[in-house]
Amino acid sequence: MLLGKVVGNVVSTVKVPDHDGFKLLLVRPENLDGSLAEKSFIALDLVRAGVGDRVLLLREGSSVRDLVGQAASPVHAAVVGIVDEVER
Amino acid sequence: MYLAKVVGTVVATQKIDGLGGVKFMVVEPVGDDGKPAGPRAVAADAVQSGPGELVYVCTGREASMALDEKFVAVDLSIVGHVDDVMVLVPESPKGAKKGKK
Numbered sequence: 343m344l345l346g347k348v349v350g351n352v353v354s355t356v357k358v359p360d361h362d363g364f365k366l367l368l369v370r371p372e373n374l375d376g377s378l379a380e381k382s383f384i385a386l387d388l389v390r391a392g393v394g395d396r397v398l399l400l401r402e403g404s405s406v407r408d409l410v411g412q413a414a415s416p417v418h419a420a421v422v423g424i425v426d427e428v429e430r
Numbered sequence: 431m432y433l434a435k436v437v438g439t440v441v442a443t444q445k446i447d448g449l450g451g452v453k454f455m456v457v458e459p460v461g462d463d464g465k466p467a468g469p470r471a472v473a474a475d476a477v478q479s480g481p482g483e484l485v486y487v488c489t490g491r492e493a494s495m496a497l498d499e500k501f502v503a504v505d506l507s508i509v510g511h512v513d514d515v516m517v518l519v520p521e522s523p524k525g526a527k528k529g530k531k
Binding site: 354383385 | 494495507517
């Protein structure tokens with residue numbers, strides 16, 4: 343699991359049916375020092391997060407598929423929490 | 431899953447079982463700024479995309495689940511067309527330039 347920040351929204355109308363009804367967020371994982379990583383990725387939103395939120399990310403296919411509720415859904419990453427605070 | 435741009439098509443007649451009828455495209459990862467962000471790769475196309483289109487792709491074993499036949503030999507697939515990307519927090523990953531308003 344990763345900490346990250348939501349940096350954008352992705353709008354897609356034509357997509358695989360398994361993704362219908364889910365919001366897609368562009369997220370950037372956090373490095374160990376708290377800075378944001380260079381590369382962003384797209385995650386399915388499961389907690390109604392928004393742009394600017396610090397979030398908890400899941401980046402492992404089978405766990406995300408479990409959460410989505412479909413056994414064979416082409417998803418690989420999801421936003422699973424909104425982080426209030428991290429003590430380091 | 432990440433943003434990518436379709437830059438070409440791949441023609442392959444002899445393929446491993448399970449990949450018959452699957453279209454393959456060359457995709458180039460795209461960063462938040464819309465610029466290329468990594469090496470190109472070949473992706474199976476699940477949404478009938480065409481060259482020049484902005485799409486999002488799914489990586490790993492889940493990639494094959496976008497296709498009609500699941501668990502085939504695919505680790506990257508195009509799963510949706512991207513109409514718009516709204517990056518509302520344009521932040522430099524290397525730290526914002528200080529003193530600039």
